[in-house]
Amino acid sequence: MTMNDRGLRLDALCAGYTVRRGRAVRRVLEGLDAVAAPGELTVLIGPNGTGKSTLLRTMAGLQPALDGRVVIDGVAVETVPPPELARRLAVVLTERDLPALLTARELAGLGRHPYTGFTGRLSAADADIVSWALDAVHATHLAERAVTELSDGERQRVLVARALAQEPSAILLDEPTAFLDVTSRVALMGLLRRLAREKELAVVVSTHDLELAVRVADRLWLLSTGGRLLTGTPEELTASGAIGTTFDGDELSFDPASGVFVLHGGDGGKVRVSADDVHRPLVERALSREGWTPGAARDADAVELAVRHGPGGYAAAFDGGTTAFATLPELAAWSRATAERLRDAPPGLLPADAAAVAGAVTDISTVGAYFELDIGPVEAEWRPLTDLFSDPSVLRARIDATADSLGTDETRVAASILFQGIAARVWSPPLGALLAHGLLVELDPDRVHWRAASRGPLPLRADGLPGWHVRDPARAAATVYDTVVARLLEPLTDTIQGIVKLAPGLLWGNVASALAGTVRALVRVRPELGEAAVTLGRELLDLGLLRDTGQLAEPAPGLPLFVRRSCCLYYRLPSGGKCGDCALIDPDTRRDQWARAVRETQGAQ
Numbered sequence: 001m002t003m004n005d006r007g008l009r010l011d012a013l014c015a016g017y018t019v020r021r022g023r024a025v026r027r028v029l030e031g032l033d034a035v036a037a038p039g040e041l042t043v044l045i046g047p048n049g050t051g052k053s054t055l056l057r058t059m060a061g062l063q064p065a066l067d068g069r070v071v072i073d074g075v076a077v078e079t080v081p082p083p084e085l086a087r088r089l090a091v092v093l094t095e096r097d098l099p100a101l102l103t104a105r106e107l108a109g110l111g112r113h114p115y116t117g118f119t120g121r122l123s124a125a126d127a128d129i130v131s132w133a134l135d136a137v138h139a140t141h142l143a144e145r146a147v148t149e150l151s152d153g154e155r156q157r158v159l160v161a162r163a164l165a166q167e168p169s170a171i172l173l174d175e176p177t178a179f180l181d182v183t184s185r186v187a188l189m190g191l192l193r194r195l196a197r198e199k200e201l202a203v204v205v206s207t208h209d210l211e212l213a214v215r216v217a218d219r220l221w222l223l224s225t226g227g228r229l230l231t232g233t234p235e236e237l238t239a240s241g242a243i244g245t246t247f248d249g250d251e252l253s254f255d256p257a258s259g260v261f262v263l264h265g266g267d268g269g270k271v272r273v274s275a276d277d278v279h280r281p282l283v284e285r286a287l288s289r290e291g292w293t294p295g296a297a298r299d300a301d302a303v304e305l306a307v308r309h310g311p312g313g314y315a316a317a318f319d320g321g322t323t324a325f326a327t328l329p330e331l332a333a334w335s336r337a338t339a340e341r342l343r344d345a346p347p348g349l350l351p352a353d354a355a356a357v358a359g360a361v362t363d364i365s366t367v368g369a370y371f372e373l374d375i376g377p378v379e380a381e382w383r384p385l386t387d388l389f390s391d392p393s394v395l396r397a398r399i400d401a402t403a404d405s406l407g408t409d410e411t412r413v414a415a416s417i418l419f420q421g422i423a424a425r426v427w428s429p430p431l432g433a434l435l436a437h438g439l440l441v442e443l444d445p446d447r448v449h450w451r452a453a454s455r456g457p458l459p460l461r462a463d464g465l466p467g468w469h470v471r472d473p474a475r476a477a478a479t480v481y482d483t484v485v486a487r488l489l490e491p492l493t494d495t496i497q498g499i500v501k502l503a504p505g506l507l508w509g510n511v512a513s514a515l516a517g518t519v520r521a522l523v524r525v526r527p528e529l530g531e532a533a534v535t536l537g538r539e540l541l542d543l544g545l546l547r548d549t550g551q552l553a554e555p556a557p558g559l560p561l562f563v564r565r566s567c568c569l570y571y572r573l574p575s576g577g578k579c580g581d582c583a584l585i586d587p588d589t590r591r592d593q594w595a596r597a598v599r600e601t602q603g604a605q
């Protein structure tokens, strides 16, 4: 026997059962190749019914291999005579019913059976080996106790002592930790690993405790549901994803970073927790129970939660604010409510605190009349935007009122001008709040109300508004487009088209022109936001229905001027003329206008 022969080896092993009175064969395991080396703790894992017991029983020679072979110390198990095999291989099966009258020492002494001949009498040398074995498993103090009076953990240690007393070169154990508490489980696995190292034993142990297996095993044998056996160090099988593929379920998945199973948060969303010491795993675990999926790596989809622990409890910084909690369960309960809010959030957006939204809206209202949006109680004279946007009779009345105040009897002119005003109204607060506060305010047409006013932009009020943090700045333009154009202005154009025929080019030119006006107002009043406003404006003008409506030029830095491809019909009013961005302006006039605008801007600087 060479050094390489030592230990246990599976050669194309096929294991299973003959069933139906020997007429059929049930092959559970097919073509397994693996090595359990001396000095190593090999842990056999696999879901229920994959064949762990079948494999161990076949390795122990308790049932014949269907094909292939099990080799111990270079010799096929089936060719080793039973007494010789018992001196090479010890087996610890799940035994709870042990002879009632035996003491622990007598039970361990049974391990000397292969050496004592048929009398079973132990020599002094045998007795010394039994004492050594009991000592090795720290059970000397239990030696004279009846095995039936031992705890499950104590009894398992004595069974390991019995195996050691056989002085084998390999030990097989089938789920020895099954009935043990956490401490005893860890202690028993630690003991087996120590014995493997110190006595140069090949130890193969099966367990359902995957987390423990990953921590203590020198080598894992992973039985997958397809009857395949994958072997490697715990790190290899974790990194290859083999453990996750085999054990991940609907509710749980194996987290490669921490080596523990985490509950699937599913719809709570991903969270990245930063906290000191033990508090990070504690908070993560509490959160995963509440439906979150803690993500170890930096992840664009993950919510950031920074937790500090101090004498007063926990302080959690999230979403721009910090909340204090006396206990971890309080923090968890809060996270549950937050997860629910997040669940309703559109992709890429994080719900913002109502006070933060109100603060942003109030702040941006100071930019100009089109940016004003009152946050306050909505009294009876206020009507939801939904009415104006989707009830043709309400919109028609508003168009007529506009026609009256502009002194025109052309419904389409009044409709175009009213529409452009409304477009400017719905662009301004969201764009301003986004640029100034990083918050996308959603003008929910059921919550934003308007009321008739004889002059100026349509007065708007809401008793509170949903708002979002845009998590991915690259998606900001698309998100604003969706909120303002797709959800508000597209339905409004449909209603208008039902009342009066206006070319889509005119309507979307008005929307673009209103957007350019909003950008210009921001550049003028909040110059610090100017550059970002122009960039966002350009991005928006490249999206969906706004594409090809015109061009945003910047003849001088900080002077964004729009040239549209259509005309809004303003020139048809008795007092009207061509707007600065009108497609009807001839190039020479435009050049003069721009030169004047550049001079004015420079003069103002």
Ligand SMILES: Nc1ncnc2c1ncn2[C@@H]1O[C@H](COP(=O)(O)OP(=O)(O)OP(=O)(O)O)[C@@H](O)[C@H]1O
Pocket: 017, 019, 026, 028, 046, 047, 048, 049, 050, 051, 052, 053, 054, 055
């Ligand atoms: N005596 C038997 N005759 C026929 N089939 C059997 C017999 N014992 C077990 N099996 C079958 O062999 C397969 C493997 O069973 P085995 O007990 O080896 O799996 P296991 O991985 O140890 O399961 P568990 O994790 O539930 O203990 C199962 O499908 C089982 O039904």
